[in-house]
Amino acid sequence: xRGYASSAWILIHRILPPILFLSLWMIPDQLFAQxxxxxxxxxxxxFSPLPIxxxxxxxxxxxxxxxxxxxxxxAEDLRLSGFFALPVEASFVDEVQKLDVSDDTIHYAxxxxxxxxxxxxxxxxxxxxxxxxxxxxxxxxxxxxxxxTRYTHKKDQARNLAHRASNDIIQRITTFPGVSxxxxxFVGETTxxxxxxxxxxxxxxxxxxxxxxxxxxxxLAATPAWGANATEIYYTTYKDFNPDLAGMYLDGTHDWFxxxxxxxxLSPAWSQKKKRVxxxxxxxxxxxxxxxxxxxQSLRRxxxxxxxxxxxxxxxxxxxxxxxxxxxGSPQIHITDDSGVNIRQLTRQGTYNDGARWSPLGDKxxxxxxxxxxxxxxxxxxxxxxLHQLTSSDSGAEDPTWAPNGYVIAYxxxxxxxxxxxxxxxxxxxxxxxxxxxxxxSPDWSPMLP
Numbered sequence: 257x258r259g260y261a262s263s264a265w266i267l268i269h270r271i272l273p274p275i276l277f278l279s280l281w282m283i284p285d286q287l288f289a290q291x292x293x294x295x296x297x298x299x300x301x302x303f304s305p306l307p308i309x310x311x312x313x314x315x316x317x318x319x320x321x322x323x324x325x326x327x328x329x330x331a332e333d334l335r336l337s338g339f340f341a342l343p344v345e346a347s348f349v350d351e352v353q354k355l356d357v358s359d360d361t362i363h364y365a366x367x368x369x370x371x372x373x374x375x376x377x378x379x380x381x382x383x384x385x386x387x388x389x390x391x392x393x394x395x396x397x398x399x400x401x402x403x404x405t406r407y408t409h410k411k412d413q414a415r416n417l418a419h420r421a422s423n424d425i426i427q428r429i430t431t432f433p434g435v436s437x438x439x440x441x442f443v444g445e446t447t448x449x450x451x452x453x454x455x456x457x458x459x460x461x462x463x464x465x466x467x468x469x470x471x472x473x474x475x476l477a478a479t480p481a482w483g484a485n486a487t488e489i490y491y492t493t494y495k496d497f498n499p500d501l502a503g504m505y506l507d508g509t510h511d512w513f514x515x516x517x518x519x520x521x522l523s524p525a526w527s528q529k530k531k532r533v534x535x536x537x538x539x540x541x542x543x544x545x546x547x548x549x550x551x552x553q554s555l556r557r558x559x560x561x562x563x564x565x566x567x568x569x570x571x572x573x574x575x576x577x578x579x580x581x582x583x584x585g586s587p588q589i590h591i592t593d594d595s596g597v598n599i600r601q602l603t604r605q606g607t608y609n610d611g612a613r614w615s616p617l618g619d620k621x622x623x624x625x626x627x628x629x630x631x632x633x634x635x636x637x638x639x640x641x642x643l644h645q646l647t648s649s650d651s652g653a654e655d656p657t658w659a660p661n662g663y664v665i666a667y668x669x670x671x672x673x674x675x676x677x678x679x680x681x682x683x684x685x686x687x688x689x690x691x692x693x694x695x696x697x698s699p700d701w702s703p704m705l706p
Contacts, residue, residue, distance in 0.1 A: 305341035308374040311353035317381040333422035333436040338681040441480040445695040464690035490524040514552040529574035558596035578612035617662035624654040668697040
């Protein structure tokens with residue numbers, strides 16, 4: 257047993273009673289909705305997500321809202337986390353839920369017969385513009401309430417309420433933070449006037465909903481990244497006909513140029529701990545790494561080499577930076593400290609590696625590597641040990657970015673000739689495709705949002 261498989265077994269053994277731990281691996285897989293296994297090389301041992309159901313919430317009061325939205329978003333968040341599986345037959349869940357409501361009790365034996373470990377139930381009512389939801393999570397095996405919480409949001413923020421509730425459930429049952437209330441930046445490609453290609457920066461919820469266009473440059477945008485306090489974004493724009501680095505507030509109230517130096521101002525990476533942007537500049541005729549503040553000041557050069565150095569990304573501690581360099585003869589991932597010394601080569605995989613992204617947990621680095629002419633996603637320890645291939649798609653996978661809990665990776669896939677943002681669990685299980693109406697690439701997952 258190796259890699260994340262060991263972590264999964266340790267997790268389940270820690271959080272479940274022994275008899276329940278053993279029964280977990282005896283549930284018939286066909287009872288539960290499994291994620292698509294068509295993409296991804298599963299290098300972990302077989303992992304069965306925990307069976308859970310989310311019946312429709314029960315109204316308390318005369319006002320009826322679009323309640324299925326709440327339970328649907330909550331259930332999908334739990335499934336997308338990778339830790340839970342939902343029943344295939346929703347009608348069975350509805351039948352037991354009606355019986356519970358009719359008898360004003362929890363029929364644990366009936367829920368258990370559906371093969372469930374957990375049931376999430378809730379009631380809601382309104383108070384003016386407020387939506388108040390009480391949610392309880394039940395342990396079906398022991399017949400007990402694990403915990404219950406009251407949530408209050410505005411009526412038009414029902415999705416956010418469901419995201420927060422799912423995060424709490426994930427954290428309480430698995431001990432790992434949920435990422436339902438996070439967003440992913442990416443570049444969306446559309447066609448402008450006279451058939452010109454336009455690339456703007458967009459964001460989307462972690463569940464693939466709530467698509468928002470952030471930039472209005474009507475030009476080409478590239479390499480978007482989350483900035484200071486997750487309230488700013490930094491990206492490269494060609495709106496003034498040079499690849500300049502720009503910044504903007506997430507709410508759109510202010511934008512500015514960070515760096516307009518000659519040549520490329522590309523691939524920004526923000527360190528909240530160091531309060532610095534690492535990026536690639538070609539102002540001196542060669543591609544090198546630099547550091548600057550969010551206003552483009554306090555410039556400091558990190559690398560000095562005739563080879564191409566690019567695509568920096570900070571470690572969680574802010575003390576190291578992973579980057580791409582062909583100083584060894586082919587593009588490989590290297591690591592340097594934040595002063596630009598003690599540079600070492602991390603990968604020796606194939607002939608082309610790029611796009612290193614450090615896990616928020618600090619234990620893994622994801623990157624893109626070309627295998628038999630096709631780009632795939634790999635992970636490796638910062639020590640250079642435990643190289644693993646996560647994807648094996650014929651159409652390719654690149655641009656990895658970690659969710660802030662360090663257990664899910666978003667990346668650019670090219671399914672059916674159209675670029676889309678996909679996600680994969682860090683043990684290789686495929687989770688979802690976040691469908692957008694246009695070509696989408698270069699994702700960057702947000703930190704935990706307030």
